[in-house]
Amino acid sequence: MKKILIVGGVAGGASTAARMRRMDESAEIIMFERGEYISFANCGLPYYIGGAIEERSALLVQTPEGMKERFNIDVRVQNEVLSIDREKKTISVNDIANNRKYDESYDVLVLSPGSTPLKPPIPGIDSPNIFTLWNIPDVDRIKSYVDHTKPQKAVVIGGGFIGLEMAENLHDRGMEVSVVEMADQVMAPVDFEMAQIVHRHMKQKKVNLYLGDGVQSFEYHNGLTKVKLQSGKIVEADIVMLSIGVRPQSELAKAAGLEINGRGGIVVSDTLVTSDPSIYAIGDAVEVVDFIGGQKTMIPLAGPANKQGRICADNIAGKNVSYKGTQGTSVAKVFDLTVSSTGVNEKSLKRDGKVYGKDYYTTIIHPNSHAGYYPGAIPMTLKLIFGMDGKVLGAQNVGYDGVEKRIDVIATAIRFGGTVYDLTELELAYAPPYSSAKDPVNMAGFVGENILKGITKPFQWHEFENIDSDVIILDVRTPLEREMGYIENSINIPVDDLRERMVELDKSKKIVVYCAVGIRGYAAQRILEQNGFDKVYNLMGGYTTYSVVFC
Amino acid sequence: MKKILIVGGVAGGASTAARMRRMDESAEIIMFERGEYISFANCGLPYYIGGAIEERSALLVQTPEGMKERFNIDVRVQNEVLSIDREKKTISVNDIANNRKYDESYDVLVLSPGSTPLKPPIPGIDSPNIFTLWNIPDVDRIKSYVDHTKPQKAVVIGGGFIGLEMAENLHDRGMEVSVVEMADQVMAPVDFEMAQIVHRHMKQKKVNLYLGDGVQSFEYHNGLTKVKLQSGKIVEADIVMLSIGVRPQSELAKAAGLEINGRGGIVVSDTLVTSDPSIYAIGDAVEVVDFIGGQKTMIPLAGPANKQGRICADNIAGKNVSYKGTQGTSVAKVFDLTVSSTGVNEKSLKRDGKVYGKDYYTTIIHPNSHAGYYPGAIPMTLKLIFGMDGKVLGAQNVGYDGVEKRIDVIATAIRFGGTVYDLTELELAYAPPYSSAKDPVNMAGFVGENILKGITKPFQWHEFENIDSDVIILDVRTPLEREMGYIENSINIPVDDLRERMVELDKSKKIVVYCAVGIRGYAAQRILEQNGFDKVYNLMGGYTTYSVVFC
Numbered sequence A, B: 001m002k003k004i005l006i007v008g009g010v011a012g013g014a015s016t017a018a019r020m021r022r023m024d025e026s027a028e029i030i031m032f033e034r035g036e037y038i039s040f041a042n043c044g045l046p047y048y049i050g051g052a053i054e055e056r057s058a059l060l061v062q063t064p065e066g067m068k069e070r071f072n073i074d075v076r077v078q079n080e081v082l083s084i085d086r087e088k089k090t091i092s093v094n095d096i097a098n099n100r101k102y103d104e105s106y107d108v109l110v111l112s113p114g115s116t117p118l119k120p121p122i123p124g125i126d127s128p129n130i131f132t133l134w135n136i137p138d139v140d141r142i143k144s145y146v147d148h149t150k151p152q153k154a155v156v157i158g159g160g161f162i163g164l165e166m167a168e169n170l171h172d173r174g175m176e177v178s179v180v181e182m183a184d185q186v187m188a189p190v191d192f193e194m195a196q197i198v199h200r201h202m203k204q205k206k207v208n209l210y211l212g213d214g215v216q217s218f219e220y221h222n223g224l225t226k227v228k229l230q231s232g233k234i235v236e237a238d239i240v241m242l243s244i245g246v247r248p249q250s251e252l253a254k255a256a257g258l259e260i261n262g263r264g265g266i267v268v269s270d271t272l273v274t275s276d277p278s279i280y281a282i283g284d285a286v287e288v289v290d291f292i293g294g295q296k297t298m299i300p301l302a303g304p305a306n307k308q309g310r311i312c313a314d315n316i317a318g319k320n321v322s323y324k325g326t327q328g329t330s331v332a333k334v335f336d337l338t339v340s341s342t343g344v345n346e347k348s349l350k351r352d353g354k355v356y357g358k359d360y361y362t363t364i365i366h367p368n369s370h371a372g373y374y375p376g377a378i379p380m381t382l383k384l385i386f387g388m389d390g391k392v393l394g395a396q397n398v399g400y401d402g403v404e405k406r407i408d409v410i411a412t413a414i415r416f417g418g419t420v421y422d423l424t425e426l427e428l429a430y431a432p433p434y435s436s437a438k439d440p441v442n443m444a445g446f447v448g449e450n451i452l453k454g455i456t457k458p459f460q461w462h463e464f465e466n467i468d469s470d471v472i473i474l475d476v477r478t479p480l481e482r483e484m485g486y487i488e489n490s491i492n493i494p495v496d497d498l499r500e501r502m503v504e505l506d507k508s509k510k511i512v513v514y515c516a517v518g519i520r521g522y523a524a525q526r527i528l529e530q531n532g533f534d535k536v537y538n539l540m541g542g543y544t545t546y547s548v549v550f551c
C-alpha cells in the first residue's frame, strides 16, 4: 500500500487527491492544508465581495468531510507542513488547532503549495485597511470590513486581472475606485493598444487610473489611508487592495534542498517530478515550459494547476504522462468588457529581441461578435501574432460578446502548432446569432495570410511614432465618417472614388491608407498597388485602433 | 485581360467576385443573378419574418451598385444564365427585365447557383398558403401573408434547422405552431438522445411535434389548409412552411455535360474545378469531400460556400489553393436552446456499418456552461464521438450558454486530426463567468481517455433496450434525488456509502451504475472495480440522459 502525502488542499492538491483515489483505491492518501478550508474557489473570491456570488458556501467546492466520504482522503486542515526530511522520507507537521507537532512518513510526496500575494516593504503597508486577497480568511476579512465600515473610496494597487476584478467588485459595492499601476498599462498579458480599450472602458465607468506610477508610501490615520505615489500624487482610500503580483510558496521545497529557479519556482521534469524522484510538485509554485517558445517560465493559473494535478496522480499511479507546457490562455471580465489572450504577446517578443516585420507580424481586426444584421452584434478587437512561417504565436481579444470563444479556438490551433493558413480553413459554427460565415478567427487568418503572401503591406499604429513627413496618409472613409475624427495630415479620398481619383496621388511617395477598421483600407491598397503605386501600406485596425491609442 | 463570368450572386458568387477583384484589378468580372438581389443574408431571413431583424434593408449585405463602386464588378441582376457552350466558351443569358436573350463569352466561368428547396409532388402542395423560404421574394411573400392574413395556426413541414428557425419565428409572431417530421427526431445532424432535448424544449414552448410522420396531402379551402399526415392525423394550418430539404441547382451544369454525382451535385476537384478546366463550381451545388471520412458528400452551408469562393478566386488568379473538405460544423438557435455539432454523428456511423465499442466510442457529459459557483451557470449536454485510436470524429452540444464555443474548439481540434488525449490538454480560457478550470472540452477528453484506457467501462442509454434481467442497476445518488425519478428495477446505494455497503452487492453479476450525470457513477464504478467487481459499467450521461430519452 502506497502512502501518498499531499501538501496544499486547493486547486492542484485536491485535484491530485481525487484522481489519485480513482486510480488507486488502496493507497493511503493524506492531504495537508495549512488553512481552515480546502478546495475553495479562489477565482470566485472577488465576486463574493462584490455580491455577484451571494452565498459564502458557494465558494467551498469541497469540504474535508466530503473528500473523506467521496474519496476516502484523510484531509488535515490547519495542519502546516514545516519541513521535509528527504532521507527519512518524512515530513514534519504542525497541527495548528491542537498546537502539536508530529512527523508523517511518505512513499510519495506531492507539493502544491501555490503562491502568495507580494507585499513589498513599502512604508505603511501594514495599515489595518490594506488587504490582499488570496483565500477564505482574506475574503472574510475584506467582506466584513466593507460591510461594517462602508468605505467610500477604494484604491487598488496593481492592474492585473485580480486587481481589476477587485476594482469592478468594489465599484459594484458603490465605491469610488482608483487603480494604481506601475506600468503604462493594465492587464500585462495584452499589448498596449489592447489595454487602451480597457483603460477607456474603466474611465467610462468612472474608475480613476494612475498608470506609470507606483506607490511610495501609505499613511494611515483614523480609517483613512493616504496613498502617496512616486509622482507625488496623493490618493485617499478608505480601503486599499494590494494586488501587485504573486510569488511561489516554495520555502518548504527550498529548505529541503529541492532545485529552485531564480524566481523561486520549483523545478520539475515534464512528468512533474522535482529533483527528488519521490517528490512531485505542481501548480503555481512550479516552473513550467512555455508552450510556444520552449523556455522556462512561471504561469500561475487554475487550469494548468488542475491539469497538472491529474497528470501527477497518473504518474504516481505508474502511468507515464507528461505535461507539455503552459501557453497562458486567460480571460477576465473587466466591468462589461471581456479581456482574453493566449500565447505570447508582442511586448514579450520585443523584450526577447524579436523585431516586427523580421521575426514576426501582427494583425488587428474589429469583426462583429456575430452577423451584423442580427441584433446585438458588437465589434471585438482581435490581435493575432504570428511568425514569418505563419505559425500562430499568440492572440488577444477584447470586447463584449464571443470574445473568449475566439481565443479558445486560437488557443486550440496553437496547441496543434497551427498557422494563419490553418485559421483561414477552420470550419466554425455559423448562424446569425452566433457568428458570421467568415468567423473572426478565419478573418484574422485571411489578413495574416495576405500579409505573409505580400498581398497586403501592413502598417501598425506604432509606426506613426517616427513616420516620415513625406508619407501620404490617405483616409478612404466617407466624408461623414471623417467628421467624427481623423488622423492629422491625412487627405481624404473615399475608397469608392479611388479608381477615378487616384491621379491626385503621387506614385513616387509612400502611402499609408486607412479606413475605420482596415477592410476598405485593404481594398484601396489593392487598387492602388495594381495601378502602379508600389509603396502602399494599410493601417491595421484602422482609425478605430489609431484613436484608441492616440486620442 | 481575363474575362470571368460568375453565375449566382449571393454567398459563393459574391465572395468570389470580391476576392477576384482584390487579386486582379484588371480582370473583367461579370456576375449574373437570376433574382433581383445579390449578397443577401439568406441565413437572416427567418428572423426578419419573426421580427428580430426589423429592417428589410439589413438583409441586403451588398447591392449591385455597391459591388460596382467598391469592386468594379458588372452585376447583372434579373439575368438568368440559360446555357453554357463549352466549345465556344460562351453562355447564353436571359435578361428578364428587358425580355432579351444574349450571349457572353468567358475565359473562366464560375458556377455558384446554390440549391433550392425540395417541393415533392404531394397533392395540394401548390395551395396559396404553402410557402418555402429561400430568398428575398420568398421572405417578402411570407411576411406580407403573415402581416395581412394574421394566421393563427402554422404548420412547419420538416424539422431541420431552417424549419425549426421558422417554427420559432412564427411562434414569436403569436402563432400556434406544429412541426411535422418524417424521421423520429428533428435536427438530423445530432443523434436521437440529443434531439430529445430539443423535443422537450419545443413542447415546453407549446409547439406540437409530429415525429415519424409524413404529409400525405394538403387540402386547401378558404385560407385554411388541412395537412393530412400518413398516420391519418389531420393538422389545420392558416400557413404552411415547407422545409424538407434542398437540392442543388445543377441543371445548367448538367445540360452543359459537366460531371454530376448521383444526388445532382456538381463534381469538382480539390481546387474547385469541374470536369471542364475553364469552369469552376462552388457552394451548395457542389460535391465536397467529407473532412472526417474522406468520402464524397453534399453539405449546403454558408461558411463553406464563402470560403470556397475565396479559394476559387485565388485559383483563377493563378495561386494553387485546395479546399480540403467540409466537416459540417453547424449551429442553430431553437427558441432558448442552442444546438450545435461538428463532424460525424453516431447515426451515420451506424449507417456505414460501424459498431459501437468496436469501431468507435461515445461519451455524454453535462458540464456547466461556466463555474457552478458563479451566477447563471447552466448545464449543457455534450456528446463526443471518437475512434478506437482516440481520434475525435464528431461532437454535438445542446444547451443554453457557451454551447457553440465548445463545438468550435472541438471542430478546430478535428481539423488538426486531434484525439481525445489532445482534448484533455487543451488550455482554454478560464475565469468564473466563462468556464471552469477544467473546461467541458477537457472534461469530454478525460472521459474519452478513461474509456479508451479501460479506466471506465461506459454503458449507453441504448444498451438498456436489450439489457439482461440479471444485471444489477445501481443508483448511487442520494435518496432525495431518487425521489424525483429513477430507473426501474434499480437499487440505491449512495456513492458515499458504497465502501461500507458494497457487501450487499453480488460480485458475480454485471452492474450498471448511474448517478445524475455520470461523475459519481464513475467514482462508484472505480471503487467497485478495485474491490473485485469486474463487470461494472457507468451509465454515460446518467439519469439526465436516461430520462430525456425514456421519460
Ligand SMILES: Cc1cc2nc3c(=O)[nH]c(=O)nc-3n(C[C@H](O)[C@H](O)[C@H](O)COP(=O)(O)OP(=O)(O)OC[C@H]3O[C@@H](n4cnc5c(N)ncnc54)[C@H](O)[C@@H]3O)c2cc1C
Pocket: A007, A008, A009, A010, A011, A012, A013, A032, A033, A034, A035, A042, A043, A044, A045, A046, A079, A080, A081, A082, A112, A113, A114, A115, A133, A134, A135, A162, A249, A252, A282, A283, A284, A285, A300, A301, A302, A303, A305, A331, B430, B431, B432
Ligand atoms: C482572487 C483570485 C482570483 C483568481 N482568478 C483566477 C481565474 O479567474 N483564472 C485562473 O486560471 N486562475 C485564477 N486564480 C489563480 C488560481 O486560483 C491559482 O492558479 C490556483 O489556485 C493554483 O493552484 P495551487 O494548487 O498551485 O495553489 P492554491 O490553489 O493556492 O493552493 C495552495 C494551498 O496550499 C496551502 N499550503 C501552502 N503551503 C503549505 C504548507 N507548508 N502546509 C500546508 N498547506 C500549505 C495553502 O494554504 C493553499 O491553500 C485566481 C486566484 C485568486 C487568489
Ligand SMILES: Cc1cc2nc3c(=O)[nH]c(=O)nc-3n(C[C@H](O)[C@H](O)[C@H](O)COP(=O)(O)OP(=O)(O)OC[C@H]3O[C@@H](n4cnc5c(N)ncnc54)[C@H](O)[C@@H]3O)c2cc1C
Pocket: A430, A431, A432, B007, B008, B009, B010, B011, B012, B013, B032, B033, B034, B035, B042, B043, B044, B045, B046, B079, B080, B081, B082, B112, B113, B114, B115, B133, B134, B135, B162, B249, B252, B282, B283, B284, B285, B300, B301, B302, B303, B305
Ligand atoms: C432560410 C435560410 C437560412 C440559412 N441559415 C444558414 C445558417 O444559419 N448557417 C449556414 O451556414 N447556412 C445557412 N443557410 C444556407 C446558406 O445560405 C447557403 O449554404 C449559402 O447561401 C450557399 O451559397 P451559394 O452561393 O452556393 O448559393 P446561394 O447563396 O443560394 O446563391 C445562389 C444564387 O444563384 C442564383 N442562380 C442560380 N442559378 C442561376 C442561373 N442559372 N442564373 C443566374 N443566377 C442563378 C440564385 O438565384 C441564387 O441567388 C441558410 C439558407 C436559408 C435559405
Ligand SMILES: CC(C)(COP(=O)(O)OP(=O)(O)OC[C@H]1O[C@@H](n2cnc3c(N)ncnc32)[C@H](O)[C@@H]1OP(=O)(O)O)[C@@H](O)C(=O)NCCC(=O)NCCS
Pocket: A009, A010, A011, A012, A014, A015, A018, A019, A022, A038, A039, A040, A041, A042, A043, A044, A061, A062, A302, A306, A310, B364, B365, B366, B437, B438, B443, B446, B447, B450, B517, B518, B519, B522, B538, B540, B541
Ligand atoms: C473539487 C475537486 C477536488 C474535484 O476534483 P475532481 O474530482 O478531479 O474533479 P471533478 O469533480 O470536476 O470531476 C472530474 C472527473 O470526473 C470525470 N467526469 C466528469 N464528468 C463525467 C461524466 N459525465 N461521466 C463520467 N465521468 C465524468 C472526469 O473524467 C474526471 O475524472 P478523471 O480525472 O479521473 O478523468 C477539485 O476540482 C477542486 O478542489 N476544485 C476547487 C479548487 C480549484 O480548482 N480552485 C481553482 C479554480 S477556482
Ligand SMILES: CC(C)(COP(=O)(O)OP(=O)(O)OC[C@H]1O[C@@H](n2cnc3c(N)ncnc32)[C@H](O)[C@@H]1OP(=O)(O)O)[C@@H](O)C(=O)NCCC(=O)NCCS
Pocket: A364, A365, A366, A437, A438, A443, A446, A447, A450, A517, A518, A519, A522, A540, A541, B009, B010, B011, B012, B014, B015, B018, B019, B022, B038, B039, B040, B041, B042, B043, B044, B061, B062, B302, B306, B310
Ligand atoms: C458582401 C460580400 C460580397 C463581401 O465579400 P468580401 O469582401 O470577400 O468579404 P468581407 O467584407 O467580409 O471582407 C473580407 C476581406 O477583408 C479582409 N479584411 C477583413 N478585416 C480586415 C481588416 N481589419 N484589415 C484588413 N483586411 C481585412 C479579409 O482579409 C478579406 O479579404 P481577402 O478575402 O482578400 O483576404 C460577401 O460576403 C457576401 O455576399 N455576403 C452576403 C451573402 C452571404 O454570405 N450569405 C450567406 C450568409 S447569410
